[in-house]
Each structure stands twice: as structure tokens, then as C-alpha cells.
Amino acid sequence: MLTRRKFVEVGVSAIAAATLQQGSAFAGERRGSPTNLAPAAFTPLPLGQIRPAGWLRRQLRIQADGLSGHLDEFWPDVGPQSGWLGGPGESWERGPYFVDGLLPLAWLLDDQRLKAKTMRFIDWTLNHQAPNGMIGPNGNDDWWPRMVMVKALAQYHDATADSRVLPFLTRYFHYQLTALPTRPLRDWGKYRWQDEVLVVEWLYDRTGDVSLLRLADLLERQGYDWIAGFANFKHTGVTTRASLNAASVPSDESERMETHGVNNGQALKTAAVRYRLSGDDAIERANFKRQIAAIDRFHGMPNGMFSCDEHLAGLDPSHGTELCTIVETLYSLEITLATFGDAFIADRIEKIAFNALPGAFDDAMWAHQYDQQANQILVGLNSKPWTTNGPESNLYGLEPNFGCCTANFHQGWPKFTSSLWARSPDGGLVASLYAPCEIETTVGDHNISLSVDTEYPFKQDIRIVLSSETAVRFPLRLRIPGWTNTATVSVNGQPAPIDVKPETFALIDRLWAPGDVVVLHFSMAPSVSRWYHNSLALMRGPLVFSLDPGQSWVKLRDRGLTADWQVYPQKFWNYALLVDERSAAQVEVVEGTLGSKPFASVTDSVKLRLRARRIDAWRSEDGVVAPVPKGLQTSSLPEEILELIPYGAAKLRITAFPQLQPEDS
Numbered sequence: 319m320l321t322r323r324k325f326v327e328v329g330v331s332a333i334a335a336a337t338l339q340q341g342s343a344f345a346g347e348r349r350g351s352p353t354n355l356a357p358a359a360f361t362p363l364p365l366g367q368i369r370p371a372g373w374l375r376r377q378l379r380i381q382a383d384g385l386s387g388h389l390d391e392f393w394p395d396v397g398p399q400s401g402w403l404g405g406p407g408e409s410w411e412r413g414p415y416f417v418d419g420l421l422p423l424a425w426l427l428d429d430q431r432l433k434a435k436t437m438r439f440i441d442w443t444l445n446h447q448a449p450n451g452m453i454g455p456n457g458n459d460d461w462w463p464r465m466v467m468v469k470a471l472a473q474y475h476d477a478t479a480d481s482r483v484l485p486f487l488t489r490y491f492h493y494q495l496t497a498l499p500t501r502p503l504r505d506w507g508k509y510r511w512q513d514e515v516l517v518v519e520w521l522y523d524r525t526g527d528v529s530l531l532r533l534a535d536l537l538e539r540q541g542y543d544w545i546a547g548f549a550n551f552k553h554t555g556v557t558t559r560a561s562l563n564a565a566s567v568p569s570d571e572s573e574r575m576e577t578h579g580v581n582n583g584q585a586l587k588t589a590a591v592r593y594r595l596s597g598d599d600a601i602e603r604a605n606f607k608r609q610i611a612a613i614d615r616f617h618g619m620p621n622g623m624f625s626c627d628e629h630l631a632g633l634d635p636s637h638g639t640e641l642c643t644i645v646e647t648l649y650s651l652e653i654t655l656a657t658f659g660d661a662f663i664a665d666r667i668e669k670i671a672f673n674a675l676p677g678a679f680d681d682a683m684w685a686h687q688y689d690q691q692a693n694q695i696l697v698g699l700n701s702k703p704w705t706t707n708g709p710e711s712n713l714y715g716l717e718p719n720f721g722c723c724t725a726n727f728h729q730g731w732p733k734f735t736s737s738l739w740a741r742s743p744d745g746g747l748v749a750s751l752y753a754p755c756e757i758e759t760t761v762g763d764h765n766i767s768l769s770v771d772t773e774y775p776f777k778q779d780i781r782i783v784l785s786s787e788t789a790v791r792f793p794l795r796l797r798i799p800g801w802t803n804t805a806t807v808s809v810n811g812q813p814a815p816i817d818v819k820p821e822t823f824a825l826i827d828r829l830w831a832p833g834d835v836v837v838l839h840f841s842m843a844p845s846v847s848r849w850y851h852n853s854l855a856l857m858r859g860p861l862v863f864s865l866d867p868g869q870s871w872v873k874l875r876d877r878g879l880t881a882d883w884q885v886y887p888q889k890f891w892n893y894a895l896l897v898d899e900r901s902a903a904q905v906e907v908v909e910g911t912l913g914s915k916p917f918a919s920v921t922d923s924v925k926l927r928l929r930a931r932r933i934d935a936w937r938s939e940d941g942v943v944a945p946v947p948k949g950l951q952t953s954s955l956p957e958e959i960l961e962l963i964p965y966g967a968a969k970l971r972i973t974a975f976p977q978l979q980p981e982d983s
């Protein structure tokens with residue numbers, strides 16, 4: 319098995335002789351160094367101005383009471399011996415990964431215990447800057463883990479305004495500007511440069527230091543050109559171990575990195591980051607759309623993600639998706655949404671956050687998967703179907719396959735929460751994503767608060783109540799999802815006199831009075847989408863629905879405060895559904911009660927009931943669901959009524975189904 323660390327060693331030798339990458343010529347190439355930054359469509363609210371409420375608060379509390387709040391107590395890689403605490407332990411990406419998620423979790427929950435855990439890493443880092451400006455443990459000088467730590471420090475400054483942060487980052491970036499010409503980006507850093515440029519831009523927004531623009535330019539020029547790669551996208555099939563092994567000569571290192579799932583998730587922010595440097599709005603929007611369209615076309619999954627186990631793996635829903643890629647894709651899309659202000663990006667964020675993200679965890683968030691599958695009927699020690707990952711990849715556990723996700727998953731829910739609302743350049747507020755929350759912020763000179771009361775995405779209504787000391791005028795933009803066919807917006811019980819169109823932001827610009835109530839209703843008719851072999855997946859609103867074939871959890875081994883688990887199905891899973899695009903809206907919806915754990919495997923939140931028959935010939939092999947049978951299916955087995963539950967609740971699942979031959983054809 320090629321572990322990630324081994325992979326890095328290979329990468330180091332491969333790129334040791336690398337020279338600065340020459341940008342390839344194609345439409346959209348930026349010319350010359352930037353002299354300023356173009357404005358983003360929306361400005362995120364500082365960390366702490368949005369607080370989770372309702373089910374989202376419960377979800378973050380589950381995370382805090384699970385692995386996130388306890389990992390450092392028993393997992394050495396982020397424990398007291400961490401290199402990022404001055405110890406002799408892990409000194410690479412795991413400490414920064416942990417802080418990048420634990421920090422927003424701690425501040426969103428205002429949890430003093432978690433803040434104290436976070437501050438050990440923050441204080442050590444801020445207090446141990448070298449005289450030349452270098453940061454981090456002495457054990458390595460890799461730029462990559464530092465790219466993660468500076469992301470965490472930007473959030474820390476947003477939350478606290480700690481006066482140490484801006485000078486610290488300025489010294490580090492000045493040092494990097496002098497060091498990069500002779501010690502250029504390599505391996506991970508070369509493919510993830512856009513994450514650092516994001517923070518360089520963040521710092522420029524606060525200091526106006528023009529040398530930062532030169533650094534952003536240098537990072538881009540040394541980094542891999544994702545935009546050119548997607549202008550001529552070559553990785554259209556399943557990456558195989560054989561092809562990567564054959565490509566392991568230094569000149570072909572690019573294939574390993576270009577097909578790497580996490581790299582691709584992080585790369586989805588490239589166009590947004592470049593837009594701020596170039597101001598080429600239309601070009602960079604097109605670059606982003608081309609990138610995500612290529613990933614979807616060749617590797618798209620019904621859960622909103624793309625396959626990567628751990629390299630791009632094609633369209634079969636039996637292939638897996640790494641958890642790091644899920645949280646990194648979410649973060650990239652959150653940045654891209656704020657930069658371009660496109661409602662379709664918000665739809666995609668919700669699809670991933672409400673499906674793929676919870677789908678990777680057990681109910682209590684004490685165990686996670688490395689790779690999850692959209693069609694996943696057995697979690698066990700199988701060597702298949704992964705492109706390069708090992709046999710433990712879909713276990714629910716502490717560090718199945720590899721520990722990167724163990725350190726990195728923490729950012730998923732907190733950064734989603736931080737991205738729910740934003741500020742618009744005209745002094746207004748934007749509801750980008752929907753989940754229950756409380757907002758305390760300012761518009762003009764006025765303090766206002768907003769309470770968003772909803773069980774969305776499980777229910778169709780969202781109620782927003784405004785509080786302020788006096789009436790205050792400001793524009794309020796409300797995202798209308800692209801999937802809704804009927805959306806209504808009312809203010810104090812009266813229909814708002816505004817244009818309400820799917821996949822746009824509806825604008826209400828009025829004098830808001832204390833106690834004003836906005837109610838959004840998004841009708842959520844079930845719908846069908848098509849996937850591998852023309853298979854069907856069911857959605858209702860942003861939720862994807864799956865068949866749960868029952869679960870028997872068998873402990874494989876204890877892992878300190880947690881354990882590794884195998885999971886076996888209890889019932890048949892091989893059904894074809896009697897539904898298509900025309901009949902989907904008539905599928906029966908059963909709304910129930912949202913429990914204390916929103917994505918618990920035993921759930922009454924919302925279900926779809928529809929007719930189906932078993933297809934006896936559709937089987938699994940070595941625990942892997944065979945490809946979905948092509949074409950309309952017939953079956954002599956009796957018709958049954960299946961209940962589908964939210965994808966994130968189905969810890970075993972079938973999501974992509976064959977279609978049953980309609981009765982009238």
C-alpha cells in the first residue's frame with residue numbers, strides 16, 4: 319500500500335529538481351502582477367456573529383462531545399507531544415488540520431474547554447516564530463502544513479482580533495517571499511497553493527501591504543495550474559494502481575497529484591482565488607464552472623461529491639469518496655460562493671453538507687469512514703473496490719486506512735455554519751445557506767439580531783425574526799434554491815412584492831422594524847436524478863434518500879476512547895424502483911419528528927415511500943455492490959413498499975437504483 323507519507327517521499331525526490339512552473343498559454347491567463355484585489359460578491363460575517371441553533375446546534379454539540387472534543391486526549395498525533403506544541407511528535411499537517419476545525423467549533427459553541435485546547439496550539443505557534451519569520455516546528459520546512467495553520471490563524475483573528483496575528487502573518491509571508499525563489503513549492507504545497515493565497519488575500523484586505531500581492535502572484539506561478547489542467551481535462555476514467563505505478567517516474571508525478579481527491583477538492587477554490595487577483599469575473603466564473611462540470615461528468619456521485627478512493631475513480635457508486643475531500647470541497651465551495659455570489663453553488667454546498675458529510679460518521683461522531691460509498695451495503699475488511707486505498711477504508715473508526723481525515727474532518731460542520739449568512743457590498747445581509755441559527759451583527763450603525771427558526775432541510779419552512787432597537791433600512795437577500803418549483807416569501811404574513819425565482823437571490827430592500835417576521839416556504843416535491851448506468855437517485859429538497867438495509871455493528875477493535883467497527887446488512891438491498899421523472903413528485907412523503915441526533919441511523923425525520931421489486935440477479939461481490947443493472951428491469955418477485963431515509967442517516971445504503979419497467983409500457 320502506498321501510504322500518504324511514502325507518497326510524499328516519492329514526491330520530494332520527484333520534484334527536487336523542479337524549476338518554477340511556466341504558465342501555459344490559454345484563454346484567461348492572468349497577465350502581470352496584480353496591483354489590487356477585486357471585491358468578492360459577499361463578505362463572510364466574522365466568526366462568532368453566526369451561532370448555531372436548533373438541530374444544527376445539536377449537531378455541533380454531538381461533534382464536540384465526540385471525537386473533536388476528545389481526540390487530543392488519546393490520539394498522539396494531535397496530543398501533548400505534537401510538534402505544533404513544541405513536542406517531538408507529529409510535526410506535519412495533523413496539528414494544523416485539527417486546529418482548523420476545532421477552533422471554529424469552539425468559538426461557535428462558545429465552549430471554554432475547547433477554546434483552551436485550541437489556544438495551546440495557537441499560542442505555541444504565535445510564540446515560536448523564528449527571527450527570520452519562519453513558523454511551525456523545526457522538524458520540517460514543508461510549506462504545506464503551514465498553509466493550513468495560517469488558515470486557522472485567520473479564523474482566530476476574525477473571532478478575537480488578537481493583535482499578535484496580523485504582524486505574525488506579515489512576517490511569515492515576507493519571509494516566504496524571500497525564500498520561495500530558492501526553495502519553491504513542491505508536492506502537496508504545489509497543488510494546494512490556492513489555500514495559502516486565500517489567506518494572503520485575507521491579510522491584504524486588512525493591511526493593504528502590496529508585497530502580499532507579489533507573494534500571491536509567486537505562489538500561483540509556482541503552483542500547479544489547475545485551470546489549464548481542467549481546460550484540457552485528461553482524467554476521465556477510473557484511476558488505477560497500475561497506471562499510477564507506471565507513472566511513478568519523476569516526470570509523471572503530476573498524474574498522482576492531479577487525480578488526488580483531496581487536491582481536487584481544494585482546487586475548486588482556484589478560480590475564486592484567481593478572480594480576486596485578476597478581476598476577470600466572467601473568465602474565472604467560467605473556469606469554475608468548467609472545473610466542476612468536468613468533475614461531475616466523469617466522477618460525479620449522487621451524494622453531491624465525486625469519487626476518490628483515493629484517486630478519481632469514475633462514476634460507479636460503489637467507488638468511495640474520502641472524508642478529507644468532502645470537507646475540503648465544502649470549504650472550497652463556501653469560498654467560491656462568497657466570491658461569485660452564485661446561488662447554484664449554495665445548492666451544491668447544502669447537498670454535500672446534508673448528505674455526504676453526515677454519511678461519513680456514526681451517530682455520535684465518535685467514528686468516521688475514510689471512504690464512503692453511495693451504494694454501500696457492507697463495511698468491512700475488503701480490498702475492493704478502492705483505486706489505491708487499503709482494506710480498512712470504509713470501516714467506521716478512529717483512523718481507518720490513514721489518519722488524515724481523523725485530523726481534518728473537524729472543519730466540516732463549523733465552516734458550513736460560519737457560511738450560512740454573509741454581508742453584501744451595499745451594506746445588506748445575505749441568507750446564503752439555510753439551517754437554524756442566531757445572528758448578531760451590525761448594519762450601518764445599528765446592532766441587529768436575526769433568529770432563523772427552521773427544521774430545514776427536513777422541513778419546508780424557514781422563519782426569520784428580526785430584532786433591533788429601532789427601525790433600520792437595509793437590503794436583505796434570500797437565496798431561492800434551484801430545486802424548488804414553488805417558493806414563497808412573506809413579510810409579516812403578507813406576500814413580499816418581489817421576484818422569487820429559483821437559483822437566484824430574492825431581494826427585499828425595506829425599512830425593517832423590530833419584530834418583523836420573514837417566512838420562506840420552499841416546496842419540496844420528490845424528484846429523480848440520473849447517474850451511472852442511467853440509475854435513479856431520489857431527492858427531496860437538498861436531501862438525498864437511500865434504502866437502509868438494516869445494520870449490525872460488530873466491533874473490530876478498541877481504539878482508546880473509541881473503536882473500529884464493521885457493519886453488516888440485515889435485509890435485502892437489491893431493489894428496482896417503480897418511479898421516473900414524471901411520477902417522482904407523487905412519491906409519498908412522511909414527515910416525522912427530528913430527533914436529538916439529526917442524522918441518527920434510527921430516524922423519524924422524513925421518509926419517502928415508494929413501490930419496488932427485488933432484482934435477484936443484482937448481487938454483491940466481496941462486499942461491493944455490483945454495477946447497477948442497465949435498462950428497465952422486470953421482476954417476478956412480489957411488489958413491496960420501500961421506505962427511503964435521508965442519505966446521511968443511512969450508514970449502510972443503496973442510493974443509485976435501477977428503474978423498474980413501468981406497468982403501462
Ligand SMILES: [Zn+2]
Pocket residue numbers: 640641642643721722723724726
Ligand atoms: Zn483524509
